Amino acid sequence: MEETPPIPLLLTERLHLRPFTLDDAPTVQVLASAAEIADTTLNLPHPYPEDGAKQWISTHTDKATTSNELTWAICDRTTDQVYGAISLIVRPAYHHAEVGYWMGLPYWGQGYTTEAAHAVLAYGFNQLGLERIFARHLARNPASGRVMQKIGMHFEGCQRRHLVKNGKFEDCVNYGIIRSEYTE
Numbered sequence: 001m002e003e004t005p006p007i008p009l010l011l012t013e014r015l016h017l018r019p020f021t022l023d024d025a026p027t028v029q030v031l032a033s034a035a036e037i038a039d040t041t042l043n044l045p046h047p048y049p050e051d052g053a054k055q056w057i058s059t060h061t062d063k064a065t066t067s068n069e070l071t072w073a074i075c076d077r078t079t080d081q082v083y084g085a086i087s088l089i090v091r092p093a094y095h096h097a098e099v100g101y102w103m104g105l106p107y108w109g110q111g112y113t114t115e116a117a118h119a120v121l122a123y124g125f126n127q128l129g130l131e132r133i134f135a136r137h138l139a140r141n142p143a144s145g146r147v148m149q150k151i152g153m154h155f156e157g158c159q160r161r162h163l164v165k166n167g168k169f170e171d172c173v174n175y176g177i178i179r180s181e182y183t184e
Helices: 022-032 035-040 052-057 060-066 112-127 142-150
Strands: 015-019 069-076 082-091 096-103 132-138 154-165 168-178
Touching: 015 112, 022 035, 022 052, 022 082, 060 069, 069 112, 082 112, 096 112, 112 132, 112 142, 132 142, 132 154, 142 168
Parallel strands: 096 132
Antiparallel strands: 015 069, 069 082, 082 096, 132 168, 154 168
């Protein structure tokens, strides 16, 4: 009997969100190596380490089963081309989760991140029974904030000089949505 994967397949009109495989590593390596991606994401280093994609992907199954951290490849529904990544870090004791994402530079401005984030919110509220989902972005990355707004999240404040990125203090902008505010 085959075991149920810890990271489920999620479908949207144009995309499918699926677990990453090691076959995706070369694509992830190229996409994640773009300085523009790393510059405005919280956790991507630049330069991206050689074999960083393989190492990152190899942690996903363990993190999904032991840490409730689900990471999906955002892929074209027809071609399976990887566009980016989206994750949901679930804290069952608190009935909440944090969503985070990055999109490859060639795919910016096409609505893919918003579409993927809608699917992850639906999964979090409908399948996991979460009460709250939140996200954050660097203040100098307003495009990420627009994604959060488009999926129904509300501005919850700015933590000034909250993070250090590339040796500089960064303001962190927080958004969230609770179950009663969520609509599909």
